[in-house]
Amino acid sequence: xxxxxxxxxxxxxxxxxxxxxxxxxxxxxxxxxxxxxxxxxxxxxxxxxxxxxxxxxxxxxxxxxxxxxxxxxxxxxxxxxxxxxxxxxxxxxxxxxxxxxxxxxxxxxxxxxxxxxxxxxxxxxxxxxxxxxxxxxxxxxxxxxxxxxxxxxxxxxxxxxxxxxxxxxxxxxxxxxxxxxxxxxxxxxxxxxxxxxxxxxxxxxxxxxxxxxxxx
Numbered sequence: 001x002x003x004x005x006x007x008x009x010x011x012x013x014x015x016x017x018x019x020x021x022x023x024x025x026x027x028x029x030x031x032x033x034x035x036x037x038x039x040x041x042x043x044x045x046x047x048x049x050x051x052x053x054x055x056x057x058x059x060x061x062x063x064x065x066x067x068x069x070x071x072x073x074x075x076x077x078x079x080x081x082x083x084x085x086x087x088x089x090x091x092x093x094x095x096x097x098x099x100x101x102x103x104x105x106x107x108x109x110x111x112x113x114x115x116x117x118x119x120x121x122x123x124x125x126x127x128x129x130x131x132x133x134x135x136x137x138x139x140x141x142x143x144x145x146x147x148x149x150x151x152x153x154x155x156x157x158x159x160x161x162x163x164x165x166x167x168x169x170x171x172x173x174x175x176x177x178x179x180x181x182x183x184x185x186x187x188x189x190x191x192x193x194x195x196x197x198x199x200x201x202x203x204x205x206x207x208x209x210x211x212x213x214x215x216x
Contacts, residue, residue, distance in 0.1 A: 068094035170205035
């Protein structure tokens with residue numbers, strides 16, 4: 001696939017390198033030529049020094065036929081504008097913007113721009129660690145609207161059915177790993193000690209999940 005990365009800070013450089021190593025066609029744009037040096041000599045993609053707001057720069061980067069664009073500069077406003085241009089002017093199928101301000105991330109998301117907010121994500125993870133939460137986050141969907149966590153079945157859960165661990169539209173066991181093998185359970189499946197449960201949960205059901213785990 002063909003991707004354009006705008007911003008070559010630590011995140012942009014890491015993302016571009018990972019995509020390149022996976023065999024994708026990657027072009028990185030940054031206004032600072034020195035920033036592009038973070039990619040190193042082994043980087044397999046293209047580097048363009050220029051201002052991404054310039055249509056000529058974006059088109060030189062291949063935005064007209066890109067499969068995806070990620071804008072990860074240090075400016076929330078810049079990232080939103082570039083993402084909006086990619087989505088609505090160039091019809092790029094996959095667009096992601098890094099937004100530090102959680103409030104802006106929520107607003108932009110409602111406007112149809114997929115966002116990643118390291119501030120909100122980081123705060124949630126620190127809270128998990130401070131509270132010794134037994135549920136380990138594995139996947140964050142739509143900036144926290146839904147989270148997939150995994151938990152090891154304890155004495156409080158052993159012997160319960162999946163139906164007992166389900167709350168319609170807010171909490172659902174989506175997979176179980178037992179003895180090293182994963183499967184999708186039915187509502188009548190009984191969980192066993194040492195099972196690893198993967199649970200999709202909305203924020204409104206976190207209290208219920210903590211209660212099931214014996215967390216105050």
